[in-house]
Amino acid sequence: MTDKVKGPASYFPAIEQKYGQPIAHWQAIIRSHLPAKHMDLVARLKTDHGMGHGHANALVAHVLAEDKG
Known part of the structure; x- marks a missing residue:
């Protein structure tokens, strides 16, 4: 039985x-801008990469x- 991915x-x-990019691509972009606040990172993905709010x-x-531990 496969557990459904949540969160x-x-x-x-x-x-x-x-x-059109693997998740690792987006994770690297986010980590390259750390430390930054959550909403600043979301805004960057939306502005720089045209990503929707929910996905960002x-x-x-x-x-x-993940980085927190």
Whole structure:
């Protein structure tokens, strides 16, 4: 039985399909701008890369949670 992916990672297949880059690409972009506040990172993805708010927010939340520990 396969567990359904929950939380921010549930957006990852749609993000890869819509923006044509692997999640690692977006994670590297986010990490290159650390330390920055969550919403500043979301705004950067939206402005610089044309990403929608939900996708940008999910990526940033996942990276910050992953890096936190």
